[in-house]
Amino acid sequence: MRLIRMLRRNVPLSVGLGIFWLAAMVFVAFFADSIRPYGITAMDLRSRLALPGNPGHLLGTDELGRDVLSRLIQSIRVSLVIAFGATIISAVFGTTLGFLAAKFRGTVEHLVLVLADFQAALPFLIMSLAVLAFFGSSMTLLVCLMGFYGWERYARIARGLAISASAQGYAAAVVQLGATPLRVYMRHILPNVASTLIVSMTLTFPEIILMESGLSFLGLGVQPPETSLGNMVGFGREYLTRAPWIMLAPALVIMLTTLSISLVGDWLRDKLDPTVR
Known part of the structure; x- marks a missing residue:
């Protein structure tokens, strides 16, 4: 009860609802196999296009008699795995390049900034369509491809914050104590810039969900018999x-999930940004 009262005082209602929704989505993703009433390919042709509210199919069935609720649960798992994996790849890749640019400066810094400008100017959706059309679609390729979305943000943020942190006394002090550059950046600079990077991840996460949904909607994302939120929207149209x-x-789940992440991300930014306080 004390924890609930504390959350009521410190967390706005909209953010609390967003946290609850995200927690529910994570729970569904982890225990999809246990809570899914039917297999995602199980067909009941006698119940094709059954209306929602049916005792056997709470969200109805699709054109092949497959349970919409079961496919929705599996779609939540697949879309969250893709978005989470791609966000981690993007954050690690961009932060690493940003730290390299801050460490070596000169040619390395110029090269990283040129690559970041090129990435920002590149129409990512068109490039993704070309790559997936040429190499074929697979879960691994899709996650890796999505992982290159938005890395330039992390590179710029990490570079700027690392340069600022390096100019402060604590970084120079540990260098003079004999710490290696890797230890300086991983143990001393990264923890001090992590809050800003985490907020950036909350902004990239919903964008990757929407990007994956768009690719699946166009038929180049997750391929049958597997399903994702965008895949369901594409077939349902x-x-x-x-x-x-x-x-x-699935469209409602996409909307509520992206909205919840945006609300929680804005709240985290206000809580973790010292300039706001």
Whole structure:
């Protein structure tokens, strides 16, 4: 009760609802196999396009009689795995390049900044369509491809913060004590800039969800028999007038998840940014 009262005082209602929704999505992703009532490929042709509210199919069925709720649960797992994996890759790759630019300066810094400018100017969706059309779509390729989305933000942020931290006394002190550059950046500079990078991750995460959904909607993302939120929206658009629940259920999950992450990210930024206080 004390923890609940503390959260009520310090967390706005909208942020609390966002945290609750994200926690529910993580729970669904972890225990999808246990809570999914049917297999994602299990068909019941006698119950094709069944309306939501059916005791056997709470969210109805699709054109092949597959349970929409079961496919939605699996789609949440797949989309969150892709978004989480891609966000981690993007953050690690961009932060590493930013630290390298701050450490070596000169040619290395110029090269990193040129690559960041090129990435920012590149129409990522068009490039993704070309790569997936040429190499074919797989989960591993999709995660790695999404991992290159937004890395330039982390590179710029990490470079600027690392240069600022290096100019302060604590970094110079540990260098004179004999610490290696790797130890200086990993043990002393990274913890001091981690809060800003974490907030950046909360901004990249929903963008990757939307990007994956767009690619799956166009048929170049997650391939059947596997399913994702964008995949469900893409297949459901053909039945929008006859069975709108096929598309509306995953679309609603995409909207609420991205909104929740944005709300929590804004709240974290205000809490972790010392200039706001």
